[in-house]
Amino acid sequence: MRIAYTSEQIRAAEQALMALLPPGTLMQRAAAGLAAACAGALAGRAGRVYGSRVAVLAGGGDNGGDALYAGARLARRGARVEAVLAGSRAHEAGLAALREAGGRAAPYSEERAREALGGADLILDGLLGIGGSGALRQPYADLVTLANQAPGLRVAVDVPTGVASSDGRVEGPAFRADATVTFGAYKTGLFVDPGAEHAGEVTLVDIGLGPYLPDPDVAALTAADVGALWPRPGAESDKYRRGVVGIAAGGSRFTGAAVLAVGGAVRSGAGMVRYAGQELPVSAVRARWPEAVITTLKPGEGVEEVGRVQAWVLGPGLGTDDDALQVARSVLAGDEPVVIDADGLTLVARERSLLRRRAPVLLTPHAGELSRLIGAPREQIEARRLEHARRAASELGATVLLKGSTTVIAEEGRPARVNTNGIPWLATGGTGDVLAGIAGTLLAAGLSCYDAASCAAYTHALAAREASAGAPLAALDVAESLPRALRALLSPASL
Ligand SMILES: NC(=O)C1=CN([C@@H]2O[C@H](COP(=O)(O)OP(=O)(O)OC[C@H]3O[C@@H](n4cnc5c(N)ncnc54)[C@H](OP(=O)(O)O)[C@@H]3O)[C@@H](O)[C@H]2O)[C@@H](O)CC1
Ligand SMILES: Nc1ncnc2c1ncn2[C@@H]1O[C@H](COP(=O)(O)OP(=O)(O)O)[C@@H](O)[C@H]1O
Numbered sequence: 305m306r307i308a309y310t311s312e313q314i315r316a317a318e319q320a321l322m323a324l325l326p327p328g329t330l331m332q333r334a335a336a337g338l339a340a341a342c343a344g345a346l347a348g349r350a351g352r353v354y355g356s357r358v359a360v361l362a363g364g365g366d367n368g369g370d371a372l373y374a375g376a377r378l379a380r381r382g383a384r385v386e387a388v389l390a391g392s393r394a395h396e397a398g399l400a401a402l403r404e405a406g407g408r409a410a411p412y413s414e415e416r417a418r419e420a421l422g423g424a425d426l427i428l429d430g431l432l433g434i435g436g437s438g439a440l441r442q443p444y445a446d447l448v449t450l451a452n453q454a455p456g457l458r459v460a461v462d463v464p465t466g467v468a469s470s471d472g473r474v475e476g477p478a479f480r481a482d483a484t485v486t487f488g489a490y491k492t493g494l495f496v497d498p499g500a501e502h503a504g505e506v507t508l509v510d511i512g513l514g515p516y517l518p519d520p521d522v523a524a525l526t527a528a529d530v531g532a533l534w535p536r537p538g539a540e541s542d543k544y545r546r547g548v549v550g551i552a553a554g555g556s557r558f559t560g561a562a563v564l565a566v567g568g569a570v571r572s573g574a575g576m577v578r579y580a581g582q583e584l585p586v587s588a589v590r591a592r593w594p595e596a597v598i599t600t601l602k603p604g605e606g607v608e609e610v611g612r613v614q615a616w617v618l619g620p621g622l623g624t625d626d627d628a629l630q631v632a633r634s635v636l637a638g639d640e641p642v643v644i645d646a647d648g649l650t651l652v653a654r655e656r657s658l659l660r661r662r663a664p665v666l667l668t669p670h671a672g673e674l675s676r677l678i679g680a681p682r683e684q685i686e687a688r689r690l691e692h693a694r695r696a697a698s699e700l701g702a703t704v705l706l707k708g709s710t711t712v713i714a715e716e717g718r719p720a721r722v723n724t725n726g727i728p729w730l731a732t733g734g735t736g737d738v739l740a741g742i743a744g745t746l747l748a749a750g751l752s753c754y755d756a757a758s759c760a761a762y763t764h765a766l767a768a769r770e771a772s773a774g775a776p777l778a779a780l781d782v783a784e785s786l787p788r789a790l791r792a793l794l795s796p797a798s799l
């Protein structure tokens with residue numbers, strides 16, 4: 305599990321640790337790790353550290369101090385280091401160390417910044433770290449913009465400048481890092497977009513903070529975590545005990561959504577899939593997934609006669625007319641956990657009382673659907689994903705999986721989980737239906753909404769990577785790639 309913290313949490317832990325150590329110890333640990341990472345990057349890019357050119361952008365706080373000390377270490381290894389001092393003051397000890405090591409430094413001017421950035425093999429962003437707040441003031445904003453246009457490798461110190469470290473918000477210009485070297489612990493803003501996409505590859509430098517950190521703010525599951533949580537059949541298993549998932553999806557307009565949701569459920573290992581829908585989607589599902597046990601619903605009929613299931617997926621392509629409402633009512637009247645997606649979300653947004661039920665509910669909206677559910681503008685949700693997913697979970701009394709480039713899973717009383725391994729090729733029609741099917745299988749197998757949602761998001765992204773391998777993908781490819789993705793997650797010994 306990779307865990308992350310808000311800046312307030314990090315600061316509290318740092319205070320506790322700093323009180324026990326000689327002044328400056330933590331900064332030296334940070335700078336040593338940072339310089340080592342930069343030396344590695346320079347060796348990879350320019351073939352050597354000696355003679356390579358490094359531009360250090362230094363703000364007035366300790367983030368600037370880290371960058372200046374790291375610059376000094378690189379200068380001692382023969383790099384030509386030039387610092388641009390952007391704050392009204394500079395970190396004095398760091399600046400002195402840089403100069404002593406042979407590095408150069410001068411206050412910001414546009415001309416100087418262009419000169420330093422233009423020829424740099426590596427650009428070190430030490431403008432702002434966890435002390436940054438709000439949109440960047442000048443000259444930080446201009447300097448970041450210039451740095452983003454420069455050809456060198458961009459490395460952010462602790463957090464890319466312009467990214468809010470506690471939640472990933474970006475208001476205005478922000479440093480676009482190829483890599484971020486962060487200290488002590490991951491910051492939440494490095495896991496959540498738009499911050500995450502500004503961070504590039506993130507490396508964590510241990511400065512001894514571990515024992516002083518509280519419960520995390522957010523967590524991201526790793527392959528090992530998902531592999532450990534994923535339900536496996538035992539010797540005594542039969543299809544019913546493994547979990548039967550019911551799928552109420554598809555209508556006369558969207559037949560494909562039913563095929564995709566059933567595909568997600570079948571390919572992620574449901575014991576059995578029961579599909580309930582009207583005639584048109586029924587024939588599409590029957591043609592593609594002979595494994596599914598099918599009930600054809602007449603207009604106005606609910607799912608009462610479908611047979612026993614352990615969990616439902618409600619909504620992909622279902623439509624929002626009276627027939628669809630009847631299906632939604634009948635599914636939600638039951639005692640099984642339900643994944644509500646797509647049109648199902650529109651229906652419950654209209655009739656919120658449908659969510660008043662004892663059994664668990666997992667809602668899987670994208671930003672537009674969440675906007676209808678909680679009445680917040682879509683752009684605000686996209687800019688502050690974590691906050692809105694948490695708010696929705698609390699207001700709606702459900703687990704919420706907010707889709708998008710970073711998927712956020714929120715449930716009251718638990719740290720939010722994030723999935724950062726999605727790929728932009730996933731942004732294509734129908735992939736969300738496959739995700740709903742996977743989550744349904746996991747709920748039917750007995751996982752909680754929280755774990756089912758996190759494991760589904762991870763596996764869905766992994767399958768997309770398999771399916772894409774750098775090329776565009778179609779939603780059904782994601783379903784078809786699930787077995788390969790799962791093979792990589794589940795150890796052969798336990799298959
Ligand atoms: N503590 C530790 O043990 C360790 C900490 N470490 C390092 O310290 C970093 C935190 O350092 P920090 O607290 O000095 O804050 P930092 O991020 O440098 O920025 C503060 C300055 O930013 C300014 N400013 C703010 N917003 C702005 C805006 N929008 N636009 C423009 N300016 C803005 C603000 O100005 P003010 O508002 O006060 O005028 C203030 O001067 C941390 O990220 C890590 O790198 C490591 O060495 C490991 C040990
Ligand atoms: N830019 C992106 N990067 C990574 N994943 C994305 C991106 N955009 C969308 N996704 C993922 O693709 C899926 C799209 O789902 P959804 O919006 O419901 O589409 P549909 O309704 O067409 O099935 C979600 O899993 C979402 O997290």
Ligand SMILES: [K+]
Pocket residue numbers: 367429430431432433460461462463464465
């Ligand atoms: K920074």
